[in-house]
Amino acid sequence: MASAALSPDHNSPPAERDDRKTAHLVGEALKPFPGSRISKSFEFSREILRSPDMRQAGASADSIKVDNPDHTSFFFLDGDVHKRRRASVAPYFTPKAILTRYNPLMERTMTEMIAEFRRTGSANLDVIALELAGAVALEILGLTESDRTKTVQLLKKLMGSSNSFDKRPLYRFINDKLLGPFHKARRGFLAKKLYTDCIVPAAKARKSEPKNDVISYMVQHDYSVKAMIIETMTYSGAGVSTTREFMQVAAWQMFDHPDLKERFLAENENGQFNIIHELLRLDPVAGYLYRRTNQDLQLKSAGSLPKDQLLAVDIRASNQDPASVGENPYAIDPDRAEKTKQLPTWASFGDGPHRCPGAQVALHETRIFLNHLFRVPGLKLEKAPDIGWSMGTQGYEMRNMMVSCTRA
Numbered sequence: 054m055a056s057a058a059l060s061p062d063h064n065s066p067p068a069e070r071d072d073r074k075t076a077h078l079v080g081e082a083l084k085p086f087p088g089s090r091i092s093k094s095f096e097f098s099r100e101i102l103r104s105p106d107m108r109q110a111g112a113s114a115d116s117i118k119v120d121n122p123d124h125t126s127f128f129f130l131d132g133d134v135h136k137r138r139r140a141s142v143a144p145y146f147t148p149k150a151i152l153t154r155y156n157p158l159m160e161r162t163m164t165e166m167i168a169e170f171r172r173t174g175s176a177n178l179d180v181i182a183l184e185l186a187g188a189v190a191l192e193i194l195g196l197t198e199s200d201r202t203k204t205v206q207l208l209k210k211l212m213g214s215s216n217s218f219d220k221r222p223l224y225r226f227i228n229d230k231l232l233g234p235f236h237k238a239r240r241g242f243l244a245k246k247l248y249t250d251c252i253v254p255a256a257k258a259r260k261s262e263p264k265n266d267v268i269s270y271m272v273q274h275d276y277s278v279k280a281m282i283i284e285t286m287t288y289s290g291a292g293v294s295t296t297r298e299f300m301q302v303a304a305w306q307m308f309d310h311p312d313l314k315e316r317f318l319a320e321n322e323n324g325q326f327n328i329i330h331e332l333l334r335l336d337p338v339a340g341y342l343y344r345r346t347n348q349d350l351q352l353k354s355a356g357s358l359p360k361d362q363l364l365a366v367d368i369r370a371s372n373q374d375p376a377s378v379g380e381n382p383y384a385i386d387p388d389r390a391e392k393t394k395q396l397p398t399w400a401s402f403g404d405g406p407h408r409c410p411g412a413q414v415a416l417h418e419t420r421i422f423l424n425h426l427f428r429v430p431g432l433k434l435e436k437a438p439d440i441g442w443s444m445g446t447q448g449y450e451m452r453n454m455m456v457s458c459t460r461a
């Protein structure tokens with residue numbers, strides 16, 4: 054018989070299962086804006102995001118001057134002007150556009166990438182994820198008249214030109230203070246190159262033959278050079294940086310949970326989406342979403358809020374709020390949403406007027422990425438990814454996730 058000292062305490066609950074991959078990064082890296090009231094409750098978060106009496110307060114929204122709403126990224130707009138802009142972008146994200154344009158492109162891109170992987174026997178998943186997310190974002194944008202890989206590389210360079218991945222204080226001092234002017238000049242050079250090499254040829258082509266894409270819209274509405282670059286960067290940042298990182302987390306979870314991988318491969322499309330939603334619930338890409346109240350408000354879930362109160366929706370905590378998601382909130386359970394009778398997206402894509410328009414695109418992309426990858430013969434994880442926190446996107450970043458396979 055085991056001694057009392059060695060036996061477990063039978064009155065205490067079993068240690069809670071924790072399948073999250075990125076939670077450890079968040080504590081020190083994810084600091085809410087000063088003065089914000091934080092919501093960690095799913096119900097409160099949903100009420101904030103759905104309320105028509107709030108305005109966008111994320112990124113630098115408070116300091117953006119909206120003198121021409123048509124030429125401002127719609128992320129920063131609110132109310133009727135935002136509604137109109139959202140209506141104008143809706144055609145890029147319809148189920149028909151996904152099924153007829155983006156899905157075939159995703160399938161083709163993955164077929165090409167996997168053929169190359171099978172030829173060489175090894176691959177870096179962050180490179181494959183970038184190529185796929187980039188290809189889809191370029192199609193939505195309409196940046197299709199320049200070399201795809203070069204355009205994606207250019208966007209990647211522009212997005213990474215503040216180099217926020219490394220958080221070491223000495224590195225930050227050298228990067229931000231000493232080399233700041235150099236980085237600014239480099240960003241200017243890259244933005245100009247993006248405009249002349251990629252946007253101009255696409256705009257020229259769309260002038261004579263408009264399509265259902267962002268460039269055609271900008272040409273029809275006489276966007277300035279600056280506005281075109283801003284809009285292109287909005288879609289690249291919102292669509293590429295997010296989906297690229299999430300696809301890798303999802304793959305990593307499948308490597309670590311062979312039962313989950315087997316279930317994924319055996320499921321139909323809906324079953325596969327349930328798994329993907331659940332993995333995104335555990336490791337949502339975005340950190341906080343910010344709103345400011347337009348007037349004194351009385352909320353069902355949180356009582357009264359004064360006018361101009363800054364609110365920070367903690368997506369991660371809301372997604373893992375036991376009051377809504379049920380028991381073992383940190384454990385993977387693809388049937389969770391069904392059991393709790395909630396939508397499986399939880400707060401991962403936001404909610405209300407600013408809810409992510411690209412959510413369905415991202416889910417299809419991830420499904421096709423995993424579906425191709427995990428059917429490769431002899432697939433093996435050689436090296437788990439290096440994980441970092443991007444100050445720019447306020448989200449996690451995965452690099453150098455190495456895989457191998459049986460060579461074809």
Ligand code: HEM
Pocket residue numbers: 109111127128129139190193287288291292293295296299337338339342343400401402403404406407408409410411412414415
């Ligand atoms: C896993 C992938 C993705 C995640 C986790 C994600 C998450 C989000 C979230 C949380 C928001 C809400 C922002 C807010 O309320 O302040 C948002 C907005 C947005 N997303 Fe996504 N997103 C993803 C993929 C995409 C894709 C593929 C695109 C397009 C190519 C896209 C385009 C946008 C845009 C344009 C907005 C701004 C919408 C607005 O302000 O009305 N996203 N996204």
